[in-house]
Amino acid sequence: MNHKTAGNGSPLDDEEMLLVLQHSLTKKRVLLIDRHPPARDALRLMLGALGVTAVHGAGNSAEVIRQVKANRFDIILSDFVLDDGRDGQQLLEELRHAHLIPLATVYMIITSERGYTNVVALAELAPDDYLIKPFTAEQLQGRLVRAIYKKHVLRKIYEHIEASELLEAVASCDRVIQQQPLYMYDALRFKGELLHQLGRTQEAEEVYRRVLEGRVVPWAKMGLATALRDRNALDEAKQLAEQVLLEAPEFLSAYDFLASVHEAQGRLQEAQLVLQRAAEASPHNTVRQRLVGDVAARNKDFLVAEKAYSKVMERSRGSLLRSVDDFANLSRVLVERGDVEASRRIVGEMKRELRGDKQATLAALVVESLCLEREGAPAKATQLIDQALEMQQELSAEASEKGRPVSQRLAVDLAHACIATGKQADAERIMRQVAAENNDDNHLLGHIHNVFEKTGQVDTGKALLAEVSKEIVRLNNEGVMGARAGNFEESVRLLMQAADQMPNLQFLVNAAKAIYTLLDKRGWNDELAQRAGEYLARAQQKDRKSPKVASAKQMQLAVAKKYGVGPDS
Known part of the structure; x- marks a missing residue:
């Protein structure tokens, strides 16, 4: 094991420190992931020898x-090759994406592929370490002890992040930077991401420039590119991302970023090509394949969209990331290509796999109506849409009551089927609601625009989206102006009304912030605090990493602390 220096100046591998860390290792809960039982048994014996x-x-x-939902693991050791074609790196991405394992969990990949060592340093969600087979118990112990020590050094950062205490997390980063030079770059990476999440773009940019003065690493260049994009320096941001891809073509998040810049500049064809390059390099990443499908569908490149969505279906089988939308996306593209029988097969698979799921039933009705309309049977298609509209109202009521969101993409598909069956008023009602609730989701707004375009109603679509945007601005201004004038009660009333009517990210955040401002000025109120917490939770569902959400969360924590209550009280 390499010589490391602890915070008190003692080397990490001196005898006393090693004994403390090795004793700590014996108390850890470990999950072994390997498709071969004998391999798991051998590793279990090796760990047993280490206590x-x-x-x-x-x-x-x-x-x-099942295991990670039932237990909190300190260490996960995963073989690189898994049972279903996925790999240990992809599993890590899924577990982190779904927030099923905490940041403090050591995740280590075991592989016989020596080439993996070149990839791991560039991964978007890198494991804490990797082990090349074969290895000894002593080598395993050394790697685990080193990883445990690093987690110990960074533990306060993790704790504050998971409690959404982002300002405190930044302060913990500064302490690590000052006191633990060995882990300075880890702390700087966290600090840059946290400042960006807090909307402090200029400070985040300074952090990344500081890193790049000392060493050139892909994540720092991409962090700087993100900061430049956020202040609308799109050309500079694009150049930096292109540099990263030349220097480190395995750094896959750079492709996603570059595609987002192309999309922001209205170059959808370039965005699709960049995403396809990334998908070829990492074919098992379902999130990226979904992006390829979405952009290709907007480009009317239905063959590429079909291939991408098919890979999503193939790779997400049994995955946390699978949804009704996966089935609906592929079914819709197959209808677009004129292959209604293949579309029906996908719907049949969805009904079997998601039996009892009302959204799946709704999706089946919508897709079948599109198939019937394509086959020239409008009367039958209309009957199904009548059933679908009833079911959508039922689902919307349940969503309000239980907090389970209805698929917005599926709602747009329903609107498309309504247009196809002559139910124009229903279609426009649904489109208005989806656009109002997702006014900052360019992919979804693009999907709405495409539906109007393919049904020969481009001008109608543009007018509808413009009206929605105008109404959002009007409602928001009314609430915000009330607060600026000191009429906090009226501001809260107006913004709560707006959030209930159009629960988009902007209104949900503004309603929560207006309530916290009122509580700060007038005193604590349990009922209002609960409403604010609900608005903030719904905003987090939409975009957990939004600077707007982070800002509201910090207000929640500050006001709750002022009155000595828990933030969720």
Whole structure:
């Protein structure tokens, strides 16, 4: 093991420190992931020799999900090759994406592929370490002890992030930077991301420039590019992302970023090509394949969209990331290509796999109506849409009551089917609501525009979206102006009304912030605090990393602290 220096100046591998860390290792709960039971047994024996006894095993992805939902693991050791064509790196992305394992969990990949060492340093969500087979118990112990120590150094950052205490997390980053030079760059990476999430773009940019003065690393260049994009320096941001792809073509998030810049500049064809390059380099990443499908569908490149959505279906089988939208996306594209029988097969698979799911039933009705309309059977298609509209109202009521969001993409598909069956008023009502609730989701707004375009109603679509935007601005201004004039009660009333009527990210955040401002000025009120918490939770569902959401969360924490209550009280 390399010589490391602890915060008190003692080397990490001196005898006393090693004994403390090795004793700590014996208390850890470990999950072993390998499709071969003998391999799990061998690793369990190796850990037993190191004094680790709380060891669980999983042979497939479904079992992994069950285990991490039931237990909090300190260490996860995953073989690189998994049971269903996915790999350990992809599993890590899914677990982090779904927030099923905390940042403090050590995630280590075991592989026989020596080439993996070149990839791991560039991964978007890198594991804490990797082990090349074969290895000894001593080598395993050394790697685990080193990883545990690093987690110990960064633990306060993790705790504050997971409690949404972002300002405190930034302060913890500064302490690590000052006191633990060995982990300075880890802390700087967290600090840059946190400042960006807080909307402090200029400070984030300074952090990344500081890193790049000392060493050129892809993540710092991409962090700087993100800061430049956020202040609308799109050309500079694009150039930096292109540099990263030349220097480190395996750094896949650079492709996604570059595609987003192309999209912001209205170059959808270029965005699609960049995403396709990334998908070829990482074919198992379902999130990216979904992006390829979305952009290709907007470009009317239905063959590429079909291939991408098919890969999503193939790779997400048994995955946390699978949804009704996956089935609906592929079914819709197949209808666009004129292959209604293939579309019906996908719907049949969805009905079997998601039996009892009302959204799946709604999707089946919508897709079948589009198939019937394509086949020249409008009367039958209309009957199905009548059923679908009833079911959508039922789902919307349940969503309000239980907080389970209805698929917005599916709602747009329903609107498309309404237009196709002559139910123009229903279509426009649905489109208005979706646009109002998702006014900052360019992919969804693009999907709406495409529906109007393919049904020969481009001008109608543009007018509808413009009216929605105008109404959003009007409602927001009324609420914000009330607060500026000191009429906090009226501001709260107006912004709550806007959030209830159009629960988009902007209104949900503004309503929450207006309530916290009122509580700060007038005193604590349990009922209002609960409403604010609900608005903020819904905003987090839409975009957990939004600077707007982060800002509202910091207000929540500050006001709750002022009155000595828990933030969720």
